[in-house]
Amino acid sequence: MDWKILLPGIPVGSSRGALGWCSVSLLRLAGKLLLVDTGSYGDRGQLVSRLREEGVNPADIDMVFLSHFHYDHMLNFDLFPKADLYLSERERHYVVNGGFQAAGDPYVPAVLYPLLEPRIRLFSGEHSLLPGLRTIPLPGHTPGMTGLLLEEVGVLFAGDGIKNGREFAAGVAPPVFGDPNEALASYQQAAARARIVVPGHDSPFRLSEAGEMEYLGNAQAEIVWGGEPERLGKMGWRGGITAAAQAETPAAVPGRGESRPPDRGD
């Protein structure tokens, strides 16, 4: 059994739109190669490179777990032609029955669903995907949002059930397109079940029995300006970090908190 974060989740956004840098992880378990989410379109090259560094040919991936059907977690599925694609029944319903439209959720590329459908393997609720690997419903962000718990080591791949450690520690729900109460109950569920959380858009963190959280890494990414250097100043570019991202990461695990409207992020 082995798990590795191939592409680190990074909690950044932009005034141009969401960057969608989500966590993509590789599990080797029970003789299978499984990916947890497949990232956004701009991740394609990096994803293939990282797999090859791990000695894995994309065509050899057996299973792809899709935490939910937001574009930044499920594009690139076509890179894995042999893989079964695992999606919760509740998320399928949200995608194909118009729930995402009613919720005002702009991040669901429902037009792609028929392309995936022949390979989709549906599951409901808590389900043993492989020995020692359980699906854990974490609804709220979307109704069918689901995490994966690697039971032997207590690692929870949380998808956007937990987008980042700052929100989780403060008890502030991620952007909610489902039920806000469910979103906060999902935090409680995660805290009760996980020893290590891999958030949807942040570095992994450990949860102690006392409820303290400790980051296990500080993933970095670089944004590179490709134009004439002198134009950068003329454009009034405001590079760097917004106030939200600068906020100190609180150390406590959430109890209760307030939800906020789905105003940003995916």
Ligand SMILES: [Zn+2]
């Ligand atoms: Zn999402």
